[in-house]
Amino acid sequence: MRQIVLDTETTGLNPRSGDRIIEVGCVEIVNRRLTGNNFHTYINPERDSEEGALAVHGLTTEFLSDKPKFAEIAGELLDYVRGAEIIIHNAPFDLGFLDAEFERLGLPPFAQHVEQVSDTLVQAKELHPGKRNSLDALCDRYGISNAHRTLHGALLDAELLAEVYLAMTRGQNSLSMDLGGIEQEAGAAAVEDVPLGDIVVLRATEDELAEHEALLDKLDKEVKGSCVWRAQPAEIAS
Known part of the structure; x- marks a missing residue:
């Protein structure tokens, strides 16, 4: 099972008013193991960040001025996420920006390119009703160090969220073992035919x-x- 933990940073809070994505960070999980095959890019939004957003991520217009535009990285991003389950904290926010960027390029919405989108904020609220469920709060709850997180960064936040997700979903739904996919070697005895004495x-x-x-x-x-x-x-x- 391939899962991608995804996070974005943006120039502001509202894609409908022209705010743009300035950073995308993705962390790959295969069979509940971090693979190190991550995706990360900064993006030139062709506009300034709002003051409040700049205070959060610290990515200045000058720093982003020589970075690729979203149209230049869209194909690589889609190749990376295609067919995977996407895990996002507060998914409507990131999806709103991704969909707006794709719409500018004449592409279908983001969710149509992937297997499904899972929202860890929704999962956390179900597991911990009435409690704070921000990424920082979940890091504290699950004993994951975020001391190096002085500013928000898409790749850093995706890495932290990957650890939170693995800790939050550590339970197992079934205690039974599925032997349906095990192929027996030629001449080998069936499982039920193995003598108990052996x-x-x-x-x-x-x-x-x-x-x-x-x-x-x-x-x-x-x-x-x-x-x-x-x-x-x-x-x-x-």
Whole structure:
């Protein structure tokens, strides 16, 4: 499963009034692992940033003046995100700007190029109702250091959000194992035909059990309850 965590920085808050994207940062996750295959670019918006936005991201008109325009990076961005699940914090904001940029180029809306868009702000509000769910608040909640985040930056924020997303979705929906995709070698016995006497059981050591309990305690603390692994205690054979 390929997922892309995406963030943008902009000249202001409203694409309808002409505000533009000035930075795009993307972090790739494949099978819940960060790959390092990231996408990052600054963009010349051909206009100044509003004072409030400039205070947030610090990207001056002078710095951006020699950077490519959005039309020059659109194809590369689409090639990078195409077919993936896109993960964004407060997705309507970024999508509004992306769609406005694509509309200028005569392209379909951003969501039509990807598998789906998931909003971590919506997920966080469901998990932590009534609490602050900004990126900084979630970093604090999940123990992710953001001490180096003095200004907002699209790639830095995407990297932090990737860690938050992996921590926030660490639970497992099913305890069952899907063996449907396992192909047996020629002549190998079917799983159900393996004699029980041939199965070697390696029991956990006391140290391993202690580490397992410590991990469960940590998960319980994060979810403020009992994690899924405590839902059905394993039966101990006599």
